[in-house]
Amino acid sequence: MKKVQFKSKYTQYIFLAPTLIIISIFLYLPIVQTFRDAFTTQDAFGFGRFFAGWDNFKFVLSDPSYLVALKFTFIYIFVITVISCSLGLLLAVQANKVIHGKSAYKTLLIWPYAIAPAVVGVTAQYFFSERFGILYALFNSLWGFDWTANIFDAYIYLFIAGSWKQISANFIFFLAGLQTIQKSVIEASLIDCRSSLRRFWTITFPLLMPTTFFLVIINITYGFFDTFGIIDTTTIGAPSGETKTLVYKAYIDGFRGLDLGAAGAQSIIMMLLVLIITIIQFRYIERRIHYN
Amino acid sequence: MINRLTQMFAHFILLLGVLLMVIPIWLAFTSSTHDNVTLITEGMQWYPGPLFIENYDEVLNEKGGFSEEITATGMLINSFIMGLGIATLKVIISMMAAYSLVYFRFRLATPIFWFIFITLLVPLEVRIFPSYKIVSDIGLTNSYTGLVLPLVASATAVFFFRQFYKSVPDELLESAKLDGANSWRFFIDFLVPLSKTMIAAMFIFMFVFGYSQYLWPLLMTTDEKYWTVVMGMKLIYVELYEGVSLPRVGQRFAYIILSIIPPVLIVVLLQRWFIKGLIQTEK
Numbered sequence: 001m002k003k004v005q006f007k008s009k010y011t012q013y014i015f016l017a018p019t020l021i022i023i024s025i026f027l028y029l030p031i032v033q034t035f036r037d038a039f040t041t042q043d044a045f046g047f048g049r050f051f052a053g054w055d056n057f058k059f060v061l062s063d064p065s066y067l068v069a070l071k072f073t074f075i076y077i078f079v080i081t082v083i084s085c086s087l088g089l090l091l092a093v094q095a096n097k098v099i100h101g102k103s104a105y106k107t108l109l110i111w112p113y114a115i116a117p118a119v120v121g122v123t124a125q126y127f128f129s130e131r132f133g134i135l136y137a138l139f140n141s142l143w144g145f146d147w148t149a150n151i152f153d154a155y156i157y158l159f160i161a162g163s164w165k166q167i168s169a170n171f172i173f174f175l176a177g178l179q180t181i182q183k184s185v186i187e188a189s190l191i192d193c194r195s196s197l198r199r200f201w202t203i204t205f206p207l208l209m210p211t212t213f214f215l216v217i218i219n220i221t222y223g224f225f226d227t228f229g230i231i232d233t234t235t236i237g238a239p240s241g242e243t244k245t246l247v248y249k250a251y252i253d254g255f256r257g258l259d260l261g262a263a264g265a266q267s268i269i270m271m272l273l274v275l276i277i278t279i280i281q282f283r284y285i286e287r288r289i290h291y292n
Numbered sequence: 293m294i295n296r297l298t299q300m301f302a303h304f305i306l307l308l309g310v311l312l313m314v315i316p317i318w319l320a321f322t323s324s325t326h327d328n329v330t331l332i333t334e335g336m337q338w339y340p341g342p343l344f345i346e347n348y349d350e351v352l353n354e355k356g357g358f359s360e361e362i363t364a365t366g367m368l369i370n371s372f373i374m375g376l377g378i379a380t381l382k383v384i385i386s387m388m389a390a391y392s393l394v395y396f397r398f399r400l401a402t403p404i405f406w407f408i409f410i411t412l413l414v415p416l417e418v419r420i421f422p423s424y425k426i427v428s429d430i431g432l433t434n435s436y437t438g439l440v441l442p443l444v445a446s447a448t449a450v451f452f453f454r455q456f457y458k459s460v461p462d463e464l465l466e467s468a469k470l471d472g473a474n475s476w477r478f479f480i481d482f483l484v485p486l487s488k489t490m491i492a493a494m495f496i497f498m499f500v501f502g503y504s505q506y507l508w509p510l511l512m513t514t515d516e517k518y519w520t521v522v523m524g525m526k527l528i529y530v531e532l533y534e535g536v537s538l539p540r541v542g543q544r545f546a547y548i549i550l551s552i553i554p555p556v557l558i559v560v561l562l563q564r565w566f567i568k569g570l571i572q573t574e575k
Contacts, residue, residue, distance in 0.1 A: 002394060002395060002458075002462055002465070003462050004462050004465045004466055004469070005395055005396055005397040005465075006395055006396050006397070006475045006478075007396070007397050007398075008396065008398075008475065011396070011475050011476075012392040012396035012398050012401075013392075015388040015389060015391055015392035015396075015479075016388070016389050016392045016393075016404060018384075018385040018388065018389075019385045019386065019388070019389035019408060019450065020389075020404070020407075020408075022385070022441060022444055022445045023407075023408065023411055023445050023447075025426070025445075026423060026426065026427075026441060026442040026444075026445040027411050027414065027419070027445045027446075029422075029426050030419040030422035030423040030425075030426055031414060031419060031422070033419075033422035033425065033426070034418075034419055034422050037421075037422070087309070090305060090309075091305065091306060091309045094301075094302040094303075094305045094306050094309075095302075095306060097298065097299075097302045098299065098302045098303060098306065099299060101303075105306045105309075105310065106563070107560055107563065108310045108313065108314065109306075109309055109310060109313060110559060110560065110563055111313070111556045111559055111560050112313050112317075113500070113559060114500050114552075114555035114556045114558065114559040114560075115504075115552050115555070115556065116503065116504030116505075116506065116522045116551070116555075117504065117506065118504070118506040118522050118523070118525055118526075119504075119522060119525060119548060119551055119552060122525045122526065122544075122548060123316060123317075123320055123548055126320070126323075126336065126541075126545075127316065127319075127336075131332070131335075132331070132332075132335045132336050132541070133335075134319070134335070134336060137335075164312075164313075164316070167309075167312075167313075168313065171309075172566075172567065172570070173570065175567065176567050176570040176571050179567075179571055180571055196298065221415070225415050225417045225418075226504075228417060228506065228507050229504075229506035229507070229522070232506070232507075232526070233525065233526055247417045247418070250420075251417075251420060251507065254420075254421050260421065263421055264421075264422075267418050267419060270418045271413055271414055271418055274413045274414075274418075275413055278412070278413065
């Protein structure tokens, strides 16, 4: 914290007020509501509300399709993170190295970041449609690709749609990270180590750890939450519910069944998952990072 | 020699990357300029066709949706309002909150810090039904306020501004105090001008975030006047698939291209500030 600070009776609260008011109404109130939903059941006519203990949670967790969605969510997040992080890093390193045309490459690689996931999904839908799809035709001729029937093929469809624009997001942050590494460090390493590949893994990559770490979290939250728009515009869970993420399933269940108890329980399980990810982030990964 | 090889390799990889990013959108663009018969019989097209003006004019000016009330132009305007509203509000209130947390000494600072930061755990998607219920209880469904406010409630921007303020040297405040600046003066005359690049970076970040919203407007807007371009993507030509014999593929591609243009322009035109801002937060 700062050594010199202001002291005032109330000014600090004036600065905080807008944030606190908006958060209380649109965030804490819904959270309280979620907890109330999760631990109660309503009768069919909406007259009464009864305390249900852990019943809603037991109901959700004993549903086999919930475990399918849980598994898919983890696979999806993992694959998207690996693909988009590694390709983003590869491109950023090359863009940082190149002497001519640096800014042209930068511009051409940055812009997909701005495209909304749902728009990516709608576009991907054409590349993977049986009638128009260039990628559908290509994969189909290679191994009989058909995402409406085959789970693995549906996965591939969503991996491609999900990682595409995220490569660009990772590229931006890695490039920014690379530019913060001081020239003197790079010059010193040039003298000490002749193999550029080894130089990268022993000097550059460790110095990029804060960026990598930040990006892993960004990618996890992207895979968890932002992919809703992609799934809703591409497979909609096809072949038969195997490609629903937890967020997508919670939404569909809540909407179709209007079972607010189950929807609330699903929300709380998701909050717990995000909490666990955050704790891992602070406890485990941050210890291994070199900060300059 | 080795140097030239690494340069060539770098160009090769970068070109592959550029192709990977450009080809899908190029194909969407070229296909948007063809007639539907060609598209349906021959698939997506690699070269521009003759119907550029016709297709785009149709999408921009023809009313779509279920009650035929909205055009893509209207939806683009709505998306713009949503993105702009979220970005502006979020930047302003987050700067203020971060300022208070970094530059004031008061007992409740730590609890309030946690009160704000715990919200990082609960994105809108997790609390979507209760949020909807509250917004509709207040009577904000089908309004710009309802589209914007619930998405402003998050801590990401507070976090970034807090990191940035912490990296500002203490001497700045010391000298400002010597000049007799109070907390308001210091914020407006010293800190805000100093945060310019950071503000630009956050603004772009939040604009893209707001513009890209899909689930929230889908749930919130039953009145087609408030449809945004991203949420309407799946809905706008729905009824035409049933009524008309030919699916309007060319128009759909034109719609996709139109919806991409505003945020991409903002990111490309302001990329210098965007990257600079990100470098500042790294410190």
